[in-house]
Amino acid sequence: xxxxxxxxxxxxxxxxxxxxxxxxxxxxxxxxxxxxxxxxxxxxxxxxxxxxxxxxxxxxxxxxxxxxxxxxxxxxxxxxxxxxxxxxxxxxxxxxxxxxxxxxxxxxxxxxxxxxxxxxxxxxxxxxxxxxxxxxxxxxxxxxxxxxxxxxxxxxxxxxxxxxxxxxxxxxxxxxxxxxxxxxxxxxxxxxxxxxxxxxxxxxxxxxxxxxxxxxxxxxxxxxxxxxxxxxxxxxxxxxxxxxxxxxxxxxxxxxxxxxxxxxxxxxxxxxxxxxxxxxxxxxxxxxxxxxxxxxxxxxx
Amino acid sequence: xxxxxxxxxxxxxxxxxxxxxxxxxxxxxxxxxxxxxxxxxxxxxxxxxxxxxxxxxxxxxxxxxxxxxxxxxxxxxxxxxxxxxxxxxxxxxxxxxxxxxxxxxxxxxxxxxxxxxxxxxxxxxxxxxxxxxxxxxxxxxxxxxxxxxxxxxxxxxxxxxxxxxxxxxxxxxxxxxxxxxxxxxxxxxxxxxxxxxxxxxxxxxxxxxxxxxxxxxxxxxxxxxxxxxxxxxxxxxxxxxxxxxxxxxxxxxxxxxxxxxxxxxxxxxxxxxxxxxxxxxxxxxxxxxxxxxxxxxxxxxxxxxxxxxxxx
Numbered sequence: 001x002x003x004x005x006x007x008x009x010x011x012x013x014x015x016x017x018x019x020x021x022x023x024x025x026x027x028x029x030x031x032x033x034x035x036x037x038x039x040x041x042x043x044x045x046x047x048x049x050x051x052x053x054x055x056x057x058x059x060x061x062x063x064x065x066x067x068x069x070x071x072x073x074x075x076x077x078x079x080x081x082x083x084x085x086x087x088x089x090x091x092x093x094x095x096x097x098x099x100x101x102x103x104x105x106x107x108x109x110x111x112x113x114x115x116x117x118x119x120x121x122x123x124x125x126x127x128x129x130x131x132x133x134x135x136x137x138x139x140x141x142x143x144x145x146x147x148x149x150x151x152x153x154x155x156x157x158x159x160x161x162x163x164x165x166x167x168x169x170x171x172x173x174x175x176x177x178x179x180x181x182x183x184x185x186x187x188x189x190x191x192x193x194x195x196x197x198x199x200x201x202x203x204x205x206x207x208x209x210x211x212x213x214x215x216x217x218x219x220x221x222x223x224x225x226x227x228x229x230x231x232x233x234x235x236x237x238x239x240x241x242x243x244x245x246x247x248x249x250x251x252x253x254x255x256x257x258x259x260x261x262x263x264x265x266x267x268x269x270x271x272x273x274x275x276x277x278x279x280x281x282x283x284x285x286x287x288x289x290x291x292x293x294x295x296x297x298x299x300x301x
Numbered sequence: 302x303x304x305x306x307x308x309x310x311x312x313x314x315x316x317x318x319x320x321x322x323x324x325x326x327x328x329x330x331x332x333x334x335x336x337x338x339x340x341x342x343x344x345x346x347x348x349x350x351x352x353x354x355x356x357x358x359x360x361x362x363x364x365x366x367x368x369x370x371x372x373x374x375x376x377x378x379x380x381x382x383x384x385x386x387x388x389x390x391x392x393x394x395x396x397x398x399x400x401x402x403x404x405x406x407x408x409x410x411x412x413x414x415x416x417x418x419x420x421x422x423x424x425x426x427x428x429x430x431x432x433x434x435x436x437x438x439x440x441x442x443x444x445x446x447x448x449x450x451x452x453x454x455x456x457x458x459x460x461x462x463x464x465x466x467x468x469x470x471x472x473x474x475x476x477x478x479x480x481x482x483x484x485x486x487x488x489x490x491x492x493x494x495x496x497x498x499x500x501x502x503x504x505x506x507x508x509x510x511x512x513x514x515x516x517x518x519x520x521x522x523x524x525x526x527x528x529x530x531x532x533x534x535x536x537x538x539x540x541x542x543x544x545x546x547x548x549x550x551x552x553x554x555x556x557x558x559x560x561x562x563x564x565x566x567x568x569x570x571x572x573x574x575x576x577x578x579x580x581x582x583x584x585x586x587x588x589x590x591x592x593x594x595x596x597x598x599x600x601x602x603x604x605x606x607x608x609x610x611x612x613x
Contacts, residue, residue, distance in 0.1 A: 002407060003405060003528045006401070006404045006405055007405075010401055010404075014390075014392070017392060018392075086566075089388075091390045092390075092391070093384065093386040093387060093388025094388040094389065094390060095388075096349075096354065096386075096388070097384055097387070097388060097389075097402075098353065098405070099354055099450070100352055100377060100379040100380075100381075100384070101374075101377060101402060101405040101406055101453075102374045102375075102378045102405065102406060103374075103377075103405055105375075106596070152578035200308065210412075230547065275426075298355065299354045299355070300349070
């Protein structure tokens with residue numbers, strides 16, 4: 001454990017010292033603030049609902065809402081933090097020297113992951129804090145339930161980005177060159193972010209031709225959910241929308257009995273438990289695979 | 302004497318390629334052992350197995366009483382390893398790099414500071430302590446590597462080609478360090494393809510070719526056994542030598558062969574006959590200016606094994 005912590009602290013100071021990190025950090029903050037600002041403008045103009053949480057999913061149209069912005073750019077932060085975690089040490093011949101000291105191999109992976117997650121946590125809470133500050137300035141003060149939802153939103157976001165971090169770290173173990181692992185990470189990100197939904201629709205359409213059948217819609221939806229991006233989006237939409245009651249299609253007759261009032265946070269969480277567990281599994285699978293491969297791997301480049 | 306390193310039939314295969322072939326190695330505690338062989342002979346693979354960083358395909362090994370695969374952490378606390386391709390974190394200064402190693406070894410900050418100051422001083426790196434390693438020359442990196450290894454005050458040092466590619470002054474400093482380590486009772490395993498340096502500091506040498514240890518012992522022992530076929534070779538300097546003297550020496554009991562090149566005699570005998578030979582030369586009325594037993598140079602041994610021209 002001491003090894004893990006030592007490595008984590010060293011990595012943390014490394015990240016904070018690189019231009020790459022500050023470059024990305026600035027872009028994320030500027031873009032995040034823009035999205036929050038436009039969200040607030042949209043809210044101020046809106047007449048119907050003026051809730052604090054709407055800030056994160058509303059948009060005036062010039063930019064996608066804050067939520068989408070996190071969905072797209074969050075993974076990039078995770079990838080930037082992880083894609084060269086192990087192969088850079090290998091290329092620079094520091095891995096052998098590091099491992100000749102009394103540290104377990106898993107401490108290397110754990111330490112690097114831990115420092116990455118710390119950075120992600122700082123960035124996510126920082127950006128949500130600033131956006132909330134902006135909202136409070138224009139009079140959108142969150143109540144206790146909304147505040148709790150904001151924290152859950154932050155936690156799910158960190159989990160989602162941590163998944164991409166773990167994935168890129170795995171690729172940095174699999175590939176010897178940092179450029180290969182970077183390209184592979186971006187390719188997977190692009191695939192799940194842009195191409196997965198149309199592919200899933202195509203597959204579902206071929207299996208069940210009737211576009212209106214419940215089976216078709218359910219299949220399509222479940223296929224979508226293989227993508228961590230979709231899982232994140234659905235989970236976060238439920239958290240940020242207290243009135244959201246279902247994720248799956250329901251019949252009109254069932255809808256008749258629905259009372260359109262907001263759910264308490266625990267009920268919303270109930271709805272998205274499977275999503276959260278799937279995201280945790282995404283992290284764990286990447287992590288365990290990294291662990292198994294790295295322990296068996298030759299230390300020489 | 303206790304053994305620092307012992308291996309039994311240690312073998313490492315990569316697919317069909319045999320990197321290390323049933324190696325039986327014994328290194329005594331407190332000695333400097335030279336691991337000699339051309340590049341690609343399996344020296345580095347062996348060292349990595351000794352540290353538990355590479356898993357042996359078969360065979361057993363014991364390093365400082367530990368099994369490297371089973372008790373790697375305990376072992377790594379006691380062993381300092383200087384890799385052949387030495388890497389440091391280029392964005393960090395020399396001192397920051399060493400402090401990181403100290404933290405990984407659980408050395409307290411105060412203790413680490415004083416050790417680092419001493420080591421950098423001993424290795425003439427004090428001025429560069431706060432310079433980023435990216436600005437270091439090859440020789441400076443290598444010396445910093447020695448500091449990195451010595452920082453944890455190891456009992457056993459595994460040095461993989463510690464002097465390759467650096468200038469004579471740097472080589473001298475590193476060899477001095479090795480001699481000093483032996484004086485403090487540490488065991489050193491030194492891998493190299495540079496004969497001259499190994500010869501200078503090693504108590505014993507093992508010759509490693511294509512994954513096999515083909516000879517092991519002191520340089521004198523190896524020379525006698527390998528080159529001369531277990532004979533003593535005496536060199537004598539007689540300025541007024543004549544063919545008659547050659548005949549006289551040939552007639553002596555125990556002399557096998559006498560060669561003369563000008564005033565220099567090379568005499569092979571069954572045992573150390575220096576006294577007898579000297580007496581015979583002087584008694585025959587000749588001037589004897591020098592007589593000594595032949596010192597085997599490592600390159601003779603090396604050339605014998607590898608057939609080619611030795612490097613270095």
